[in-house]
Amino acid sequence: MNNQNLNTNNVYFVTGVAGFIGFYLSRRLLEQGCKVIGIDNVNDYYDVKLKHTRLEGLEPYENFTFVKADISDKSVIDDLFAQYRPNVVVNLAAQAGVRYSIENPDVYMQSNVIGFYNILEACRHYPVDHLIYASSSSVYGANKKVPFEETDFVDHPVSLYASTKKTNELMAHTYSHLYKIPATGLRFFTVYGPMGRPDMAYFGFTDKYFKGEPIKIFNNGDFENDLYRDFTYIADIVEGIVKLIPRTPIGAVQHEVFNIGNNNPEKLMHFITSLEKALSNALGKEVNFDKVFEPIKPGDVPRTFASTERLYQAVGFKPETTIEEGLQQFADWYVQYYNLLEKEEVAGN
Numbered sequence: 001m002n003n004q005n006l007n008t009n010n011v012y013f014v015t016g017v018a019g020f021i022g023f024y025l026s027r028r029l030l031e032q033g034c035k036v037i038g039i040d041n042v043n044d045y046y047d048v049k050l051k052h053t054r055l056e057g058l059e060p061y062e063n064f065t066f067v068k069a070d071i072s073d074k075s076v077i078d079d080l081f082a083q084y085r086p087n088v089v090v091n092l093a094a095q096a097g098v099r100y101s102i103e104n105p106d107v108y109m110q111s112n113v114i115g116f117y118n119i120l121e122a123c124r125h126y127p128v129d130h131l132i133y134a135s136s137s138s139v140y141g142a143n144k145k146v147p148f149e150e151t152d153f154v155d156h157p158v159s160l161y162a163s164t165k166k167t168n169e170l171m172a173h174t175y176s177h178l179y180k181i182p183a184t185g186l187r188f189f190t191v192y193g194p195m196g197r198p199d200m201a202y203f204g205f206t207d208k209y210f211k212g213e214p215i216k217i218f219n220n221g222d223f224e225n226d227l228y229r230d231f232t233y234i235a236d237i238v239e240g241i242v243k244l245i246p247r248t249p250i251g252a253v254q255h256e257v258f259n260i261g262n263n264n265p266e267k268l269m270h271f272i273t274s275l276e277k278a279l280s281n282a283l284g285k286e287v288n289f290d291k292v293f294e295p296i297k298p299g300d301v302p303r304t305f306a307s308t309e310r311l312y313q314a315v316g317f318k319p320e321t322t323i324e325e326g327l328q329q330f331a332d333w334y335v336q337y338y339n340l341l342e343k344e345e346v347a348g349n
Contacts, residue, residue, distance in 0.1 A: 006245060008033040010129070013086035015039050015071050015119065016093035020197050021134070021188070023054035024238045025090060030061040037084050040093065041070040045100070046198045053337075054195060071115035078118075081126040088245055091119050091133040094164075097199055098138060099297055101161035112164035113171075120175045128181065130245060135169055135185040135257065137230070137304045138162035146265075147307040150187070150257050158301060169257060176255035184249050186241065189261030189306045193234030193326055194333030202275055202327065205289060206334055209279070214290035218300060219268055221293030227268045230261040230304045233326035236319030243315040261306025262319045274323050278331035283340065 012029050016022040017038025026036050038058065042051050058064050065084075069076045071093045095101075095111040116133065123131050139154045139162050157163045172183040192202055205215045219227045240260045249256040266274075272289065279287040296302070312318045335341060 006032055006034060006242065007087070008035075010034065010087035011084055012036045013039075013080070013084065013089045015089075015091045015115075016134075017058070017066065018042050018051040018055050019092055020054075020193075020195065020234065021191060021237055021241075022090075022092040023057065023195065024193075024234050025092070025241055026058055026064070027061075028238050028242060030058065030064055033063070035063040035065075036061075037065045037067065037080065037086060039067045039069055039071065039080065042068060045095065045097070050195065050198065070111075071118055072110045074118045074121070077122050078125070081122040085126055087129045089119065089123060089128050089131045090241065090245075091116060091131065094134055096161070096197065098159045098161050098300060100199070101159050101164075102298060105160050108160055108164050112161075113167055116168050116171060120171060120181070123181050124175060124179045130248070131172070131181055131183040132241065132244060133168060133172060133183065133185055134165075135187045136162065136165040137187050137189040137259070137261065137306065138301070139166045139169070139187060140301070140304070142301055146303060146305040147263065148187075148259065148305055149307045150259060150310050173253060173255045176249075177253045180254065182249050182254040184244055184247075184255070185257040186244075187257060187259045187261075187306070188237060189230040189232045189259065189304055191232050191234055191237050192330060194330050195337075196234065196330065202271070202330065203334075205272065205275060206279065206331075209287065209289055210338075210340065214292045215272075216292050216294050217268065217272070218294050218297050227296070227300075228265040228303050228305070229268065229271065230263070230265045230306045231271065231323055231326070232260060232262045232306075232319055233321035233329075236260075236262070236321050240311060240315075240317055240319070243317050244311075247315060256314075258311045258314065259306040259308055260311060260319070261304070261308060262321075262323075263306055263308040265303065265305045266323050271323060271327075275327050275331070278324070278327040279335075281328060282331040282335040 018040035140148045
Protein backbone atom coordinates (compact mmCIF):
# COMPACT_ATOMS: atom_id res chain seq x y z
CA MET A 1 0.00 0.00 0.00
CA ASN A 2 3.02 2.30 0.39
CA ASN A 3 3.43 5.19 -2.07
CA GLN A 4 0.39 4.24 -4.14
CA ASN A 5 -2.08 6.65 -5.67
CA LEU A 6 -5.32 7.50 -3.92
CA ASN A 7 -7.99 4.81 -4.19
CA THR A 8 -11.03 6.56 -5.67
CA ASN A 9 -13.26 3.66 -4.59
CA ASN A 10 -12.61 4.50 -0.95
CA VAL A 11 -14.88 6.59 1.25
CA TYR A 12 -12.97 9.45 2.90
CA PHE A 13 -14.34 10.83 6.17
CA VAL A 14 -12.97 14.33 6.83
CA THR A 15 -13.71 16.11 10.11
CA GLY A 16 -13.38 19.88 10.27
CA VAL A 17 -14.33 20.03 6.60
CA ALA A 18 -15.30 23.73 6.78
CA GLY A 19 -11.91 24.51 8.28
CA PHE A 20 -8.82 25.78 6.47
CA ILE A 21 -6.99 22.48 5.92
CA GLY A 22 -10.18 20.42 5.81
CA PHE A 23 -11.55 22.44 2.90
CA TYR A 24 -8.42 22.28 0.75
CA LEU A 25 -7.85 18.58 1.44
CA SER A 26 -11.48 17.72 0.65
CA ARG A 27 -11.40 19.70 -2.58
CA ARG A 28 -8.24 17.89 -3.63
CA LEU A 29 -9.83 14.49 -2.90
CA LEU A 30 -13.01 15.42 -4.74
CA GLU A 31 -11.05 16.69 -7.75
CA GLN A 32 -9.46 13.26 -7.98
CA GLY A 33 -12.85 11.53 -7.98
CA CYS A 34 -12.95 10.40 -4.36
CA LYS A 35 -16.09 10.24 -2.23
CA VAL A 36 -15.89 12.59 0.77
CA ILE A 37 -18.13 12.66 3.82
CA GLY A 38 -17.40 15.93 5.62
CA ILE A 39 -18.43 16.89 9.14
CA ASP A 40 -18.12 20.27 10.85
CA ASN A 41 -20.00 22.09 13.62
CA VAL A 42 -19.32 25.45 11.88
CA ASN A 43 -18.71 27.17 15.22
CA ASP A 44 -18.17 30.91 15.56
CA TYR A 45 -14.58 30.85 16.87
CA TYR A 46 -13.87 32.97 13.80
CA ASP A 47 -15.91 34.47 10.92
CA VAL A 48 -18.58 31.90 10.03
CA LYS A 49 -19.01 33.54 6.61
CA LEU A 50 -15.54 32.31 5.65
CA LYS A 51 -16.46 28.76 6.67
CA HIS A 52 -19.62 28.94 4.55
CA THR A 53 -17.56 30.22 1.61
CA ARG A 54 -15.35 27.15 1.89
CA LEU A 55 -18.36 24.83 2.05
CA GLU A 56 -19.86 26.53 -1.00
CA GLY A 57 -16.67 25.60 -2.84
CA LEU A 58 -17.30 21.91 -2.09
CA GLU A 59 -21.05 21.70 -2.69
CA PRO A 60 -20.86 21.42 -6.53
CA TYR A 61 -19.08 18.06 -6.26
CA GLU A 62 -21.51 15.14 -6.56
CA ASN A 63 -19.32 12.93 -4.37
CA PHE A 64 -19.45 15.35 -1.43
CA THR A 65 -21.78 14.89 1.54
CA PHE A 66 -21.81 17.47 4.33
CA VAL A 67 -23.04 16.79 7.85
CA LYS A 68 -23.34 19.66 10.29
CA ALA A 69 -22.50 18.08 13.64
CA ASP A 70 -19.91 18.04 16.41
CA ILE A 71 -17.40 15.21 16.80
CA SER A 72 -17.91 15.40 20.56
CA ASP A 73 -21.38 13.90 19.97
CA LYS A 74 -20.57 10.19 20.16
CA SER A 75 -23.90 8.92 18.85
CA VAL A 76 -23.62 11.06 15.71
CA ILE A 77 -20.11 9.78 14.97
CA ASP A 78 -21.14 6.17 15.54
CA ASP A 79 -24.17 6.56 13.26
CA LEU A 80 -22.09 8.14 10.48
CA PHE A 81 -19.50 5.36 10.61
CA ALA A 82 -22.24 2.72 10.58
CA GLN A 83 -23.91 4.41 7.60
CA TYR A 84 -20.91 5.27 5.42
CA ARG A 85 -18.24 2.76 6.56
CA PRO A 86 -15.30 5.06 5.70
CA ASN A 87 -12.05 3.50 4.54
CA VAL A 88 -9.91 6.51 5.42
CA VAL A 89 -10.51 9.01 8.23
CA VAL A 90 -8.76 12.38 8.38
CA ASN A 91 -9.47 14.08 11.71
CA LEU A 92 -8.85 17.81 11.35
CA ALA A 93 -11.67 18.99 13.63
CA ALA A 94 -10.23 20.66 16.70
CA GLN A 95 -10.44 23.81 18.71
CA ALA A 96 -7.38 25.68 17.48
CA GLY A 97 -5.38 28.54 18.94
CA VAL A 98 -2.76 28.65 21.69
CA ARG A 99 -3.86 31.89 23.36
CA TYR A 100 -7.59 31.08 23.29
CA SER A 101 -6.88 27.85 25.22
CA ILE A 102 -5.87 29.99 28.19
CA GLU A 103 -9.18 31.90 28.08
CA ASN A 104 -11.57 29.03 27.31
CA PRO A 105 -10.12 25.63 28.24
CA ASP A 106 -13.46 23.75 28.32
CA VAL A 107 -13.94 23.75 24.56
CA TYR A 108 -10.44 22.30 24.02
CA MET A 109 -11.16 19.31 26.21
CA GLN A 110 -14.55 18.77 24.57
CA SER A 111 -13.40 18.94 20.96
CA ASN A 112 -9.74 17.92 21.03
CA VAL A 113 -9.88 15.14 23.62
CA ILE A 114 -13.46 13.82 23.84
CA GLY A 115 -14.07 14.39 20.14
CA PHE A 116 -10.93 12.54 19.16
CA TYR A 117 -11.79 9.71 21.57
CA ASN A 118 -15.12 9.34 19.72
CA ILE A 119 -13.28 9.11 16.40
CA LEU A 120 -10.93 6.45 17.78
CA GLU A 121 -13.82 4.42 19.19
CA ALA A 122 -15.61 4.58 15.83
CA CYS A 123 -12.44 3.41 14.05
CA ARG A 124 -12.25 0.56 16.55
CA HIS A 125 -15.81 -0.64 15.93
CA TYR A 126 -15.83 0.07 12.18
CA PRO A 127 -12.24 -0.74 11.15
CA VAL A 128 -10.55 1.65 8.74
CA ASP A 129 -7.55 1.33 6.43
CA HIS A 130 -5.94 4.48 7.81
CA LEU A 131 -6.64 7.16 10.40
CA ILE A 132 -4.76 10.42 9.86
CA TYR A 133 -5.13 13.10 12.51
CA ALA A 134 -3.92 16.63 13.18
CA SER A 135 -1.33 17.12 15.86
CA SER A 136 0.67 20.35 16.10
CA SER A 137 4.16 21.81 16.27
CA SER A 138 3.00 23.18 19.64
CA VAL A 139 3.81 19.81 21.23
CA TYR A 140 7.50 20.75 21.08
CA GLY A 141 6.85 23.44 23.69
CA ALA A 142 9.92 25.46 24.55
CA ASN A 143 12.37 22.88 23.17
CA LYS A 144 15.65 24.63 22.44
CA LYS A 145 17.17 22.03 20.10
CA VAL A 146 16.36 22.85 16.48
CA PRO A 147 15.25 21.69 14.05
CA PHE A 148 12.50 19.84 15.92
CA GLU A 149 12.59 16.12 15.21
CA GLU A 150 9.78 13.62 15.78
CA THR A 151 11.99 11.69 18.21
CA ASP A 152 12.44 14.75 20.49
CA PHE A 153 11.16 14.70 24.06
CA VAL A 154 7.76 16.47 24.07
CA ASP A 155 6.51 16.09 27.64
CA HIS A 156 6.66 19.77 28.58
CA PRO A 157 3.91 21.57 26.62
CA VAL A 158 3.46 25.25 27.48
CA SER A 159 -0.25 25.60 26.58
CA LEU A 160 -3.39 23.55 27.10
CA TYR A 161 -3.80 23.41 23.31
CA ALA A 162 -0.40 21.71 23.04
CA SER A 163 -1.34 19.34 25.88
CA THR A 164 -4.47 18.23 24.02
CA LYS A 165 -2.44 17.55 20.87
CA LYS A 166 0.13 15.51 22.78
CA THR A 167 -2.81 13.67 24.35
CA ASN A 168 -4.11 12.87 20.84
CA GLU A 169 -0.79 11.29 19.94
CA LEU A 170 -0.81 9.12 23.08
CA MET A 171 -4.44 8.08 22.54
CA ALA A 172 -3.80 7.19 18.89
CA HIS A 173 -0.74 5.13 19.84
CA THR A 174 -2.75 3.20 22.45
CA TYR A 175 -5.65 2.48 20.09
CA SER A 176 -3.25 1.45 17.37
CA HIS A 177 -1.54 -0.91 19.79
CA LEU A 178 -4.73 -2.40 21.23
CA TYR A 179 -6.97 -2.53 18.17
CA LYS A 180 -4.53 -2.54 15.24
CA ILE A 181 -5.76 0.79 13.86
CA PRO A 182 -3.21 2.13 11.32
CA ALA A 183 -2.76 5.73 12.47
CA THR A 184 -0.60 8.69 11.45
CA GLY A 185 -0.29 11.96 13.36
CA LEU A 186 0.74 15.16 11.60
CA ARG A 187 2.52 17.95 13.44
CA PHE A 188 1.55 20.98 11.39
CA PHE A 189 3.82 24.03 11.45
CA THR A 190 2.04 27.42 11.13
CA VAL A 191 -0.14 26.80 8.10
CA TYR A 192 -1.01 29.86 6.00
CA GLY A 193 -2.52 30.83 2.66
CA PRO A 194 -5.72 32.02 0.93
CA MET A 195 -8.95 31.39 2.90
CA GLY A 196 -6.85 30.80 5.99
CA ARG A 197 -7.80 31.29 9.63
CA PRO A 198 -8.49 34.93 10.60
CA ASP A 199 -7.03 34.31 14.07
CA MET A 200 -3.58 33.71 12.59
CA ALA A 201 -1.11 36.59 12.76
CA TYR A 202 -0.72 37.22 9.02
CA PHE A 203 -4.51 37.44 8.57
CA GLY A 204 -4.97 39.59 11.66
CA PHE A 205 -2.18 41.98 10.61
CA THR A 206 -3.87 42.42 7.23
CA ASP A 207 -7.27 43.03 8.84
CA LYS A 208 -5.82 45.69 11.11
CA TYR A 209 -4.07 47.48 8.27
CA PHE A 210 -7.33 47.92 6.39
CA LYS A 211 -9.08 49.07 9.56
CA GLY A 212 -6.38 51.70 10.06
CA GLU A 213 -5.20 50.09 13.30
CA PRO A 214 -1.65 49.31 14.48
CA ILE A 215 -0.48 45.69 14.60
CA LYS A 216 0.85 44.24 17.84
CA ILE A 217 4.08 42.28 17.54
CA PHE A 218 4.83 40.11 20.55
CA ASN A 219 8.62 39.93 20.33
CA ASN A 220 9.65 42.62 22.83
CA GLY A 221 10.94 44.66 19.89
CA ASP A 222 14.08 42.52 20.05
CA PHE A 223 15.09 42.21 16.39
CA GLU A 224 18.42 40.61 17.24
CA ASN A 225 16.73 37.68 18.99
CA ASP A 226 13.50 37.81 17.01
CA LEU A 227 10.91 35.04 17.17
CA TYR A 228 10.96 32.77 14.18
CA ARG A 229 8.41 30.40 12.74
CA ASP A 230 8.35 27.59 10.24
CA PHE A 231 5.52 28.84 8.00
CA THR A 232 4.00 26.16 5.75
CA TYR A 233 1.88 26.99 2.71
CA ILE A 234 -1.50 25.26 2.52
CA ALA A 235 -0.84 23.53 -0.83
CA ASP A 236 2.27 21.91 0.64
CA ILE A 237 0.29 20.70 3.66
CA VAL A 238 -2.33 19.09 1.41
CA GLU A 239 0.29 17.48 -0.80
CA GLY A 240 1.94 15.92 2.24
CA ILE A 241 -1.37 14.53 3.53
CA VAL A 242 -2.35 13.11 0.13
CA LYS A 243 1.00 11.34 -0.19
CA LEU A 244 0.63 9.85 3.31
CA ILE A 245 -2.97 8.61 2.92
CA PRO A 246 -2.11 5.43 0.94
CA ARG A 247 0.89 4.68 3.16
CA THR A 248 0.53 1.99 5.81
CA PRO A 249 2.27 3.10 9.03
CA ILE A 250 5.17 0.78 9.80
CA GLY A 251 6.51 -0.59 13.07
CA ALA A 252 5.45 -2.98 15.83
CA VAL A 253 2.64 -0.55 16.57
CA GLN A 254 1.14 0.88 13.39
CA HIS A 255 1.30 4.46 14.59
CA GLU A 256 3.66 7.12 13.27
CA VAL A 257 4.07 10.86 13.70
CA PHE A 258 5.41 13.25 11.05
CA ASN A 259 6.31 16.91 10.99
CA ILE A 260 4.82 18.84 8.10
CA GLY A 261 6.73 22.11 8.03
CA ASN A 262 8.74 24.16 5.61
CA ASN A 263 12.14 23.27 7.11
CA ASN A 264 13.04 26.92 6.51
CA PRO A 265 12.02 29.15 9.45
CA GLU A 266 11.53 32.88 8.94
CA LYS A 267 12.15 35.64 11.44
CA LEU A 268 8.88 37.29 12.39
CA MET A 269 9.97 40.71 11.12
CA HIS A 270 11.00 39.28 7.72
CA PHE A 271 7.59 37.62 7.53
CA ILE A 272 5.91 40.97 8.24
CA THR A 273 7.92 42.90 5.64
CA SER A 274 7.18 40.13 3.10
CA LEU A 275 3.46 40.50 3.87
CA GLU A 276 3.69 44.28 3.41
CA LYS A 277 5.34 43.76 0.03
CA ALA A 278 2.74 41.18 -1.06
CA LEU A 279 -0.11 43.54 -0.15
CA SER A 280 1.67 46.39 -1.95
CA ASN A 281 1.78 44.24 -5.10
CA ALA A 282 -1.87 43.24 -4.75
CA LEU A 283 -3.08 46.82 -4.24
CA GLY A 284 -0.67 48.60 -6.56
CA LYS A 285 0.44 50.98 -3.81
CA GLU A 286 2.92 50.89 -0.95
CA VAL A 287 1.75 49.24 2.28
CA ASN A 288 3.46 49.83 5.63
CA PHE A 289 2.00 48.54 8.87
CA ASP A 290 1.86 50.74 11.98
CA LYS A 291 3.76 48.53 14.44
CA VAL A 292 3.53 48.30 18.24
CA PHE A 293 5.97 45.99 20.02
CA GLU A 294 4.90 44.11 23.14
CA PRO A 295 6.25 41.30 25.38
CA ILE A 296 5.87 37.69 24.25
CA LYS A 297 2.51 36.20 25.25
CA PRO A 298 2.09 33.33 27.76
CA GLY A 299 1.91 30.00 25.90
CA ASP A 300 3.79 31.29 22.86
CA VAL A 301 7.08 29.63 21.98
CA PRO A 302 10.12 31.57 20.74
CA ARG A 303 10.81 29.41 17.71
CA THR A 304 9.45 26.60 15.58
CA PHE A 305 11.63 24.77 13.08
CA ALA A 306 10.62 21.45 11.54
CA SER A 307 12.90 18.67 10.48
CA THR A 308 11.13 17.18 7.46
CA GLU A 309 13.57 14.34 6.88
CA ARG A 310 11.25 11.63 8.22
CA LEU A 311 8.44 12.77 5.89
CA TYR A 312 10.82 12.86 2.93
CA GLN A 313 12.13 9.37 3.68
CA ALA A 314 8.57 8.04 3.96
CA VAL A 315 6.94 9.53 0.85
CA GLY A 316 9.63 11.51 -0.98
CA PHE A 317 8.03 14.89 -0.29
CA LYS A 318 9.21 18.14 1.23
CA PRO A 319 7.42 21.52 1.07
CA GLU A 320 8.92 23.99 -1.39
CA THR A 321 6.69 27.10 -1.49
CA THR A 322 8.66 30.20 -0.44
CA ILE A 323 7.22 32.68 2.02
CA GLU A 324 7.13 35.35 -0.72
CA GLU A 325 5.15 33.10 -3.10
CA GLY A 326 2.72 31.96 -0.42
CA LEU A 327 2.04 35.41 1.00
CA GLN A 328 1.47 36.80 -2.49
CA GLN A 329 -1.19 34.15 -3.06
CA PHE A 330 -2.81 35.13 0.25
CA ALA A 331 -2.64 38.88 -0.45
CA ASP A 332 -4.15 38.49 -3.93
CA TRP A 333 -7.00 36.39 -2.51
CA TYR A 334 -7.63 38.78 0.40
CA VAL A 335 -7.87 41.85 -1.85
CA GLN A 336 -10.27 40.04 -4.18
CA TYR A 337 -12.39 38.37 -1.46
CA TYR A 338 -13.04 41.66 0.36
CA ASN A 339 -13.40 43.69 -2.89
CA LEU A 340 -10.69 46.07 -1.73
CA LEU A 341 -9.71 47.41 -5.14
CA GLU A 342 -13.33 48.47 -5.77
CA LYS A 343 -13.50 50.08 -2.33
CA GLU A 344 -10.23 51.94 -2.99
CA GLU A 345 -11.67 53.28 -6.26
CA VAL A 346 -14.89 54.41 -4.55
CA ALA A 347 -12.91 56.08 -1.75
CA GLY A 348 -10.74 57.86 -4.32
CA ASN A 349 -13.72 59.39 -6.20
